[in-house]
Amino acid sequence: MLRPAVLLFNRDLRLALADGAATGTAIGFYLLVIALLPLGLGPDLKLLARIAPGVLWVALLLSALLSIGRLFDSDFDDGALDLLRLSDCPLELLVIAKIIAHFLATTLPLIIAAPLLGLLLNFDIALAGALIATMLAGAPAISAIGAIGAALTLRARRGGLLIAVLILPLYVPTLVFGVSALSNTAVTGVALSGALFMLLGLSLLALVLAPFAAAAALRLQTG
Amino acid sequence: MASLTQKLANPTRFMALSRWLVPGFAIAAAITLAIGMYIAFFASPPDYQQKHTVKIMYVHVPSAWLGMMGYAMIASSAFGYLVFRHPLADVSAKSLAPIGAAFTLLALVTGSLWGRPTWNTYWVWDARLTSVLILFFLYLGLMALRAALEDDTLGSKLTAVLALVGVAILPFIRISVEGLTIPSLGIDIKPWNTLHQPSSVLRSDGPRIHSSILTPLLVNAAGFTLMFFAMHLQGMRNEIMRRRVRALQLAKVRRAGAARAELVEQA
Amino acid sequence: MLDFGKHAVFIWGSYGVVAVVLGLLITWLALTGRAHARALAELEAQGVRRRSASSTSADPGPLATTDTPQRDGAQP
Numbered sequence: 194m195l196r197p198a199v200l201l202f203n204r205d206l207r208l209a210l211a212d213g214a215a216t217g218t219a220i221g222f223y224l225l226v227i228a229l230l231p232l233g234l235g236p237d238l239k240l241l242a243r244i245a246p247g248v249l250w251v252a253l254l255l256s257a258l259l260s261i262g263r264l265f266d267s268d269f270d271d272g273a274l275d276l277l278r279l280s281d282c283p284l285e286l287l288v289i290a291k292i293i294a295h296f297l298a299t300t301l302p303l304i305i306a307a308p309l310l311g312l313l314l315n316f317d318i319a320l321a322g323a324l325i326a327t328m329l330a331g332a333p334a335i336s337a338i339g340a341i342g343a344a345l346t347l348r349a350r351r352g353g354l355l356i357a358v359l360i361l362p363l364y365v366p367t368l369v370f371g372v373s374a375l376s377n378t379a380v381t382g383v384a385l386s387g388a389l390f391m392l393l394g395l396s397l398l399a400l401v402l403a404p405f406a407a408a409a410a411l412r413l414q415t416g
Numbered sequence: 417m418a419s420l421t422q423k424l425a426n427p428t429r430f431m432a433l434s435r436w437l438v439p440g441f442a443i444a445a446a447i448t449l450a451i452g453m454y455i456a457f458f459a460s461p462p463d464y465q466q467k468h469t470v471k472i473m474y475v476h477v478p479s480a481w482l483g484m485m486g487y488a489m490i491a492s493s494a495f496g497y498l499v500f501r502h503p504l505a506d507v508s509a510k511s512l513a514p515i516g517a518a519f520t521l522l523a524l525v526t527g528s529l530w531g532r533p534t535w536n537t538y539w540v541w542d543a544r545l546t547s548v549l550i551l552f553f554l555y556l557g558l559m560a561l562r563a564a565l566e567d568d569t570l571g572s573k574l575t576a577v578l579a580l581v582g583v584a585i586l587p588f589i590r591i592s593v594e595g596l597t598i599p600s601l602g603i604d605i606k607p608w609n610t611l612h613q614p615s616s617v618l619r620s621d622g623p624r625i626h627s628s629i630l631t632p633l634l635v636n637a638a639g640f641t642l643m644f645f646a647m648h649l650q651g652m653r654n655e656i657m658r659r660r661v662r663a664l665q666l667a668k669v670r671r672a673g674a675a676r677a678e679l680v681e682q683a
Numbered sequence: 684m685l686d687f688g689k690h691a692v693f694i695w696g697s698y699g700v701v702a703v704v705l706g707l708l709i710t711w712l713a714l715t716g717r718a719h720a721r722a723l724a725e726l727e728a729q730g731v732r733r734r735s736a737s738s739t740s741a742d743p744g745p746l747a748t749t750d751t752p753q754r755d756g757a758q759p
Contacts, residue, residue, distance in 0.1 A: 468691070469690045472693065472694055475698060475701045514708070518705070518708050521704065522701055522704055522705075525697075525700050526700065529697045529700070530693070530697070533689075533690040533693050643705070647708060647709065650712045651712055654712060654716050654719055657716070660723060661722045661726065664723070664726040664731045667731050668726065668731045
């Protein structure tokens with residue numbers, strides 16, 4: 194029963210890695226959004242350092258969202274989605290497989306790149322570990338909630354703009370807890386804090402529940 | 417309660433019932449608001465600290481309550497639609513969205529106008545105003561999704577899914593924006609705006625509710641709620657009629673097509 | 684007159700905005716209702732029935748009512 198999910202995971206991962214442009218474009222987008230901030234705000238290093246965590250998180254959300262918004266598009270277009278529905282593996286598991294493959298191929302590189310890109314914002318590189326850790330804690334929520342958006346906007350007009358309008362409000366807790374967890378870690382040196390627990394809880398809940406919502410939406414879309 | 421929703425499940429019966437409910441609620445709303453506004457303007461003392469601007473609260477707070485109530489109603493309608501396939505649930509959800517969004521927008525605007533004399537700024541990222549802003553975004557999302565889908569049925573079902581997803585994340589949104597403190601459990605999550613300390617200290621509690629202020633507040637809240645119900649029911653009537661018009665137009669076209677096919681055959 | 688001090692413009696502004704927005708909402712609901720009712724009356728006067736005799740369509744319409752099949756035009 195798990196075999197289709199594993200196969201799907203392998204296929205998605207290999208496709209994504211073979212097409213390096215997907216990851217490259219996402220990182221490029223991330224880089225550009227981050228670079229725009231100083232261009233717009235001026236080079237005051239102290240100001241940039243203060244806003245760096247928030248900017249890195251916001252840009253990550255935008256990059257990840259626009260990338261994951263296409264998660265089901267190609268499968269829908271070539272009819273693979275209909276075939277997937279017929280497999281004996283529950284659609285929810287297949288969704289999780291796709292989410293994990295997309296995370297490894299796209300979101301993980303973004304997160305690893307974040308501290309480096311943060312240098313453009315005078316981000317304290319000593320906090321790189323904390324930044325990556327808190328982003329990883331929020332990554333399941335980002336991917337899972339984004340996948341719901343992908344499933345909802347599959348056949349909709351204005352897909353890119355629409356998914357942002359739908360999903361960015363749902364990203365607010367991830368954003369707030371993520372930045373809060375980072376500043377707690379930076380200040381107290383202790384990784385565990387209320388915000389981090391909330392973030393982990395949200396991620397866990399999203400990872401468990403979102404596949405059901407996404408699968409339901411996919412079933413509705415494929416009739 | 418279940419049998420009430422069952423009774424109202426029949427669109428024909430709903431139309432017959434709502435024909436009287438809409439004007440009934442509307443008149444009740446008008447009377448209640450008239451009383452409420454009279455008390456607010458002529459019988460309510462100025463607040464010690466906020467002078468007369470506290471009168472804004474009489475429209476701001478009910479608007480916020482109704483915005484939240486509207487979304488809760490959308491979520492329960494969505495549940496009824498997806499799980500119980502209640503025939504009028506989607507009609508209810510669709511007509512709720514613009515009304516709830518309007519009240520949420522009013523909460524934001526009146527909140528902003530209240531903020532200006534109180535805190536000297538038109539917008540302040542106060543925890544509760546921020547929550548209302550995000551609620552407004554959730555409404556926009558629902559309306560945007562429905563508008564972006566050409567297939568009406570698909571739009572109804574996907575919007576219902578989105579509404580339920582929104583309601584599931586809502587507790588997290590509230591906690592992240594407004595914080596959560598439960599000392600007995602050792603939970604202390606600061607609201608987001610304490611992360612970035614504003615330069616001035618804002619009193620975001622609002623005025624303490626005094627009975628002379630509470631009365632006009634409750635009366636106006638009741639009046640606006642009655643108005644909400646009247647608008648919701650009328651919106652549902654409109655949607656039911658719209659669907660019927662479309663169905664009849666389709667039947668008309670089909671009949672004309674069939675008649676033409678017969679003529680061609682006879683010729 | 685009602686003097687609300689130096690912040691009067693905000694108080695009147697708030698009530699004004701509320702009146703305008705709710706007024707627009709009520710007007711839109713009322714006008715839409717009247718337009719649909721008129722369209723319905725026209726279509727029913729033309730004798731259009733949802734399930735016309737020659738139609739073989741299985742679609743009972745977007746709102747599957749529990750109406751008896753013959754009587755279709757319920758008064759709104």
